[in-house]
Amino acid sequence: MTTTEYDLATRRGRHLVQTPASPLATRLELLRNTLRPTPHVQLAMKRMDLFAKLEYVNPVGSIKDRAAYWILKRAAERGEIGEETTVIESSSGNFASALAAFTHLVGLRFIPVIDPNISSTYESFLRRMCPTVVKVEERDDTGGFLKTRLQKVKELCATIPNAYWTNQYENPDAMEAHYELTAGEICADFDSLDYAFISVSTGGTIAGVSRRLKERYPSIRVVAVDTEGSVIFGGAPRKRHIPGIGSSIVPPLVSHARIDDVVLISERETAAACQELLTAHGLFVGGSSGTAFAAIKRYAAKMPVFRRPSVLFLCPDRGTPYLDTVFDPAWAARLG
Ligand SMILES: Cc1ncc(COP(=O)(O)O)c(C=O)c1O
Known part of the structure; x- marks a missing residue:
């Protein structure tokens, strides 16, 4: 095994x-x-x-609904998130949209970290659902935005009380x-x-x-x-x-x-x-x-x-x- x-x-x-x-x-x-x-x-x-x-x-429109639901559910079962939690995540759109809908439904705050590659549809959706949306503009050393987004997530987690990073890149x-x-x-x-x-x-x-x-x-x-x-x-x-x-x-x-x-x-x-x-x-x-x-x-x-x-x-x-x-x-x- x-x-x-x-x-x-x-x-x-x-x-x-x-x-x-x-x-x-x-x-x-x-x-x-x-x-x-x-x-x-x-x-x-x-x-x-x-x-x-x-x-x-x-229900929210993509395969990422499954990971968003399961990650939140497991974190709640383990007591890693509670009523005061602010969920934070870097996403190109689908995962953030799923988190935005599900956190809203259960009464948690959510701050998505997005970049200019996001489709305008997802950006509008996130801005309607979430009071705070953070958009990074600087490309990283690979020419993409992911490293800049992850850096921003870490900064937010260090400054916002009860922040919880769902970390879709590493979360089992x-x-x-x-x-x-x-x-x-x-x-x-x-x-x-x-x-x-x-x-x-x-x-x-x-x-x-x-x-x-x-x-x-x-x-x-x-x-x-x-x-x-x-x-x-x-x-x-x-x-x-x-x-x-x-x-x-x-x-x-x-x-x-x-x-x-x-x-x-x-x-x-x-x-x-x-x-x-x-x-x-x-x-x-x-x-x-x-x-x-x-x-x-x-x-x-x-x-x-x-x-x-x-x-x-x-x-x-x-x-x-x-x-x-x-x-x-x-x-x-x-x-x-
Ligand atoms: C449209 C779309 N397809 C495929 C994937 C890939 O899934 P995974 O992140 O699980 O590799 C994603 C992830 O964000 C996605 O948004």
């Missing part, structure tokens, strides 16, 4: 022996009713059975959310799977999902999908424009994932793949979904020809916030 398997087992055990829940933990637990299993749809493809799991059906509860919820649903829905393509940013999704899928489907190949210019899998840092995928640091959670292959996709290919998902398959989804689809099409040449493999990818969010960018042909044409 590896360290992470041990961790997940003991963490589940600890959950079962919880003593009386705090009122905050009880309020958070009620949220479980809104996080219902997300559907999957089959896309018409020549050489494979391709399934898209529609994570944008989550994010991985556990996907192990229990996202992957739990996949295992319930599919008797067999040959490939799973998962786009990576903090690594929480791929860590939790890959571990559970490898247990359930021992011969599955897990393909990590990243964007050119991201450093997660050893690439050279470069300016990136599409939020929700890639990172300018190597997130610790990625080391817990079970990855067989990595595919790097350019932002131009991402834009083309998003357009194709919309026009050829009727799926209006965001950049990381398109990146995974582009990776599947490129990887298809490596798949067996003697039988149709069953392939799954996640659609973490909808296309709406990307209308002025990924779905704007003039914007896409300017990509390197």
Whole structure:
């Protein structure tokens, strides 16, 4: 048994022996009713059975609802957050949106730390939901904003009383959310799977999902999908424009994932793949979904020809916030 398997087992055990829940933990637990299993749809493809799991059906609109809910719930169960807590997090949009909605619902304060790459839709949403939004403007040494955002989070945590950093880049509860919820649903829905393509940013999704899928489907190949210019899998840092995928640091959670292959996709290919998902398959989804689809099409040449493999990818969010960018042909044409 590896360290992470041990961790997940003991963490589940600890959950079962919880003593009386705090009122905050009880309020958070009620949220479980809104996080219902997300559907999957089959896309018409020549050489494979391709399934898209529609994570944008989550209540606030993305796969990050799962991590936000689970992290808050676990922190409340452990007594790490209480009624006076101010939650603080750096996010490119989806995670902050989920935290904004859930903290509001249970009566906690939340300060999101965002950067200029955020879509205007998410920024407007956060400014409506949160009295304070901190936007960093300075790029870090990799050309991205993540390091500047994390520095700002640390400064806020040092100065605000009862601050709690959900730390989506390192928090094992994010991985556990996907192990229990996202992957739990996949295992319930599919008797067999040959490939799973998962786009990576903090690594929480791929860590939790890959571990559970490898247990359930021992011969599955897990393909990590990243964007050119991201450093997660050893690439050279470069300016990136599409939020929700890639990172300018190597997130610790990625080391817990079970990855067989990595595919790097350019932002131009991402834009083309998003357009194709919309026009050829009727799926209006965001950049990381398109990146995974582009990776599947490129990887298809490596798949067996003697039988149709069953392939799954996640659609973490909808296309709406990307209308002025990924779905704007003039914007896409300017990509390197
Ligand atoms: C749209 C979108 N896709 C994919 C991801 C990647 O998920 P993870 O951070 O768990 O690697 C994110 C994370 O923010 C996201 O917002």
